Amino acid sequence: xxxxxxxxxxxxxxxxxxxxxxxxxxxxxxxxxxxxxxxxxxxxxxxxxxxxxxxxxxxxxxxxxxxxxxxxxxxxxxxxxxxxxxxxxxxxxxxxxxxxxxxxxxxxxxxxxxxxxxxxxxxxxxxxxxxxxxxxxxxxxxxxxxxxxxxxxxxxxxxxxxxxxxxxxxxxxxxxxxxxxxxxxxxxxxxxxxxxxxxxxxxxxxxxxxxxxxxxxxxxxxxxxxxxxxxxxxxxxxxxxxxxxxxxxxxxxxxxxxxxxxxxxxxxxxxxxxxxxxxxxxxxxxxxxxxxxxxxxxxxxxxxxxxxxxxxxxxxxxxxxxxxxxxxxx
Numbered sequence: 001x002x003x004x005x006x007x008x009x010x011x012x013x014x015x016x017x018x019x020x021x022x023x024x025x026x027x028x029x030x031x032x033x034x035x036x037x038x039x040x041x042x043x044x045x046x047x048x049x050x051x052x053x054x055x056x057x058x059x060x061x062x063x064x065x066x067x068x069x070x071x072x073x074x075x076x077x078x079x080x081x082x083x084x085x086x087x088x089x090x091x092x093x094x095x096x097x098x099x100x101x102x103x104x105x106x107x108x109x110x111x112x113x114x115x116x117x118x119x120x121x122x123x124x125x126x127x128x129x130x131x132x133x134x135x136x137x138x139x140x141x142x143x144x145x146x147x148x149x150x151x152x153x154x155x156x157x158x159x160x161x162x163x164x165x166x167x168x169x170x171x172x173x174x175x176x177x178x179x180x181x182x183x184x185x186x187x188x189x190x191x192x193x194x195x196x197x198x199x200x201x202x203x204x205x206x207x208x209x210x211x212x213x214x215x216x217x218x219x220x221x222x223x224x225x226x227x228x229x230x231x232x233x234x235x236x237x238x239x240x241x242x243x244x245x246x247x248x249x250x251x252x253x254x255x256x257x258x259x260x261x262x263x264x265x266x267x268x269x270x271x272x273x274x275x276x277x278x279x280x281x282x283x284x285x286x287x288x289x290x291x292x293x294x295x296x297x298x299x300x301x302x303x304x305x306x307x308x309x310x311x312x313x314x315x316x317x318x319x320x321x322x323x324x325x326x327x328x329x330x
Contacts, residue, residue: 019269023154031155033263034148038167040262041101041141042174046181047254051247052108052130054182055115062240063118071120072127079131084139085288097144097265102258104137109251115244144265145171151268182247189243 056076059069095103107129114122149167153160264270291297 022267022269023151026155031152034152034155034268037148037263038145038171039174040257041144042171044254044257044262045141045171045175046178047250047257048105048108049175049178050182050185051112051250053178054186055112055244055247057182058186063123066120068118068120068123072123075124075127076131076134079128080134081131083132083135085135097140097147097270098258098262100136100140101144101262102255104133104140105251105255105258107133109248109255112244112247112251115247116241141171147265147268147270185246186243189239189246192239192242 056073059073061069063069063072107126111123111126111130114126145167146164149164150160152158152167153163156163
């Protein structure tokens with residue numbers, strides 16, 4: 001009698017095993033276990049991106065000197081573009097899917113830790129590593145969800161496309177909620193600093209005239225240059241360290257959840273004969289170029305640009321306004 005599927009696929013590199021052989025070992029209620037894995041993956045991403053997403057959103061406001069925050073963001077996304085093409089196939093050939101997700105979280109942890117000592121020597125290198133790992137973690141989790149969707153479809157008899165859309169929908173509902181939880185953490189931590197912030201009436205009146213709909217970056221910078229009380233000084237160092245400490249712990253918990261409770265994809269056929277084919281970086285580039293000729297893909301390009309510009313606006317301009325308002329309210 002065959003052992004459980006996890007043990008089977010551990011020897012896959014020496015003795016290729018078919019997916020059908022793996023499926024014979026599924027136990028009653030396996031579809032519920034698949035849903036459990038999906039929720040675990042989603043919850044770990046809530047923790048990870050509640051911390052990382054919030055740290056990214058305040059980079060340009062907290063690290064304005066010499067454009068450090070903006071440069072670190074640029075380093076993240078530039079290196080992410082490169083890694084998505086050239087490193088994903090290599091990493092998955094060296095690591096299994098769960099391991100790729102697990103190890104890809106460590107650079108995020110390093111980037112959050114770098115916030116305790118922000119400078120070009122700490123933020124830029126960790127930002128580059130985060131960008132490289134971003135391609136790996138997103139491709140890996142997408143592979144994981146796609147494969148468990150296929151197996152759930154096999155077990156329940158439902159249409160694979162329907163299951164795939166449902167699983168990705170649930171995952172991204174959980175993932176997108178990280179924006180809410182991350183900002184709630186910011187509000188909670190910053191609100192504790194209220195007693196340490198002392199602003200004169202004239203300063204408050206000045207803030208009210210440049211916050212919200214009246215916010216003007218030029219006027220704000222001129223005001224800050226003539227006023228010793230700037231936003232970057234409002235959350236003092238100890239408050240920021242508490243904030244980054246909370247985010248650091250969230251990232252560590254995400255690591256623990258992935259390692260202890262997420263089932264390896266080998267349980268659902270990773271490494272089996274039907275999944276042996278790997279796409280090289282060169283094939284991925286040419287495949288992407290070919291896909292860009294698809295009329296439906298071309299129609300999506302404006303939405304992609306809009307989403308990108310929206311993210312930049314939110315991370316830089318909108319965040320600056322929000323932090324200004326938070327300063328005035330405190």
